[in-house]
Amino acid sequence: MTNLTLSDLGWSDHFARQLEDGDAPARVAEIHRTLLVALTPDGPVKLMAPSGAGSFAVGDWVGMRDGAARTRLAPRSQIARRAAGHTVSRQLVAANVDSLGIVTSCNDDFNPARLERYVALAMAGDCLPLVILTKSDMVDDPAPYLAQARAISPLVVAMALDARDIADAARLEPWCKPGQTLALVGSSGVGKTTLQNALTGGAEATAGIREDDAKGRHTTTHRALRRCRAGGWLIDTPGMRELQLTDTAEGIEELFDDVTDLVARCRFSDCAHETEPGCAVRAAIETGDLDPARLARWRKLEAEDRHNSETLAEGRARGKSITRRNKSIQRGARRRKGD
Ligand SMILES: Nc1nc2c(ncn2[C@@H]2O[C@H](COP(=O)(O)OP(=O)(O)OP(=O)(O)O)[C@@H](O)[C@H]2O)c(=O)[nH]1
Numbered sequence: 001m002t003n004l005t006l007s008d009l010g011w012s013d014h015f016a017r018q019l020e021d022g023d024a025p026a027r028v029a030e031i032h033r034t035l036l037v038a039l040t041p042d043g044p045v046k047l048m049a050p051s052g053a054g055s056f057a058v059g060d061w062v063g064m065r066d067g068a069a070r071t072r073l074a075p076r077s078q079i080a081r082r083a084a085g086h087t088v089s090r091q092l093v094a095a096n097v098d099s100l101g102i103v104t105s106c107n108d109d110f111n112p113a114r115l116e117r118y119v120a121l122a123m124a125g126d127c128l129p130l131v132i133l134t135k136s137d138m139v140d141d142p143a144p145y146l147a148q149a150r151a152i153s154p155l156v157v158a159m160a161l162d163a164r165d166i167a168d169a170a171r172l173e174p175w176c177k178p179g180q181t182l183a184l185v186g187s188s189g190v191g192k193t194t195l196q197n198a199l200t201g202g203a204e205a206t207a208g209i210r211e212d213d214a215k216g217r218h219t220t221t222h223r224a225l226r227r228c229r230a231g232g233w234l235i236d237t238p239g240m241r242e243l244q245l246t247d248t249a250e251g252i253e254e255l256f257d258d259v260t261d262l263v264a265r266c267r268f269s270d271c272a273h274e275t276e277p278g279c280a281v282r283a284a285i286e287t288g289d290l291d292p293a294r295l296a297r298w299r300k301l302e303a304e305d306r307h308n309s310e311t312l313a314e315g316r317a318r319g320k321s322i323t324r325r326n327k328s329i330q331r332g333a334r335r336r337k338g339d
């Protein structure tokens with residue numbers, strides 16, 4: 001037994017409506033090769049996954065019966081790597097993430113173009129983009145960084161803090177109160193672990209569970225859905241840690257809706273916004289309604305997004321396994337990281 005209620009776990013009417021009679025709800029906390037560990041008010045349970053453990057994400061709600069995760073309840077939000085092609089394929093990273101904490105530091109890591117991509121990723125998944133600027137103690141004034149982050153979109157909430165200062169880190173608690181789930185993304189070394197330890201009390205960071213892998217060895221994994229001191233949840237998975245930006249077309253459209261509105265008004269549907277007559281984009285630049293730097297950022301994101309989608313589509317055409325495909329995207333994304 002735990003003292004957690006379903007609503008403590010993040011349950012809501014959205015899920016209740018989907019639950020079939022005879023199924024009980026459980027929230028996925030860990031995904032192993034052939035089974036899931038899920039949290040319920042009666043404690044953690046191990047569930048078989050007849051449809052394959054890969055069709056679930058940490059944070060998912062499932063309908064369970066007879067020791068198996070029978071159905072995946074449609075999430076309210078999710079972080080996914082998307083691949084547009086003839087058929088849309090996606091690799092789920094996490095589900096039911098209310099807020100995506102995009103962690104970057106106030107110094108060398110700060111890169112508005114990359115921030116923009118993460119914000120697009122959050123929006124594509126219906127997660128609130130929360131920009132967390134760490135190492136505020138290492139700059140004289142974090143205000144210019146905050147201003148740049150907030151300029152990305154009116155939906156962005158940005159805060160600067162010293163992640164090592166528990167009281168400062170506690171300013172994130174509104175995003176991980178009861179029923180709320182937060183996930184953190186960002187480059188290595190920006191302070192994600194420091195923040196997680198502050199928010200969860202750090203106790204679970206080392207509390208691994210042991211599972212026999214296929215070769216009979218013990219592998220240690222840690223719980224990917226972790227309880228925060230404030231009563232909510234923090235998702236920390238290798239997938240989240242390694243997350244690089246791939247196909248985020250929807251989010252880019254949403255983030256740059258001013259640009260895409262203009263594009264829709266160009267005379268030619270295939271306008272390259274270079275020298276074509278009747279180009280609404282160039283007209284807006286001339287009148288000062290559109291910042292050329294914003295157009296340049298949109299072009300870059302769009303081009304990268306297209307490139308990634310094509311890479312995925314080609315990989316699929318060659319019948320590569322999903323694993324190999326993602327590895328190659330990650331390699332490509334890593335090469336681009338320094339841009
Ligand atoms: N001065 C200062 N140092 C910080 C701050 N946040 C993190 N650090 C330090 O930066 C280093 C890296 O922090 P981590 O929390 O391990 O970073 P991470 O993002 O988890 O890195 P990975 O585990 O590699 O993904 C540690 O030495 C932290 O103490 C901050 O706000 N100010």
Ligand SMILES: [Zn+2]
Nearest residue numbers: 266271273279
């Ligand atoms: Zn145009």
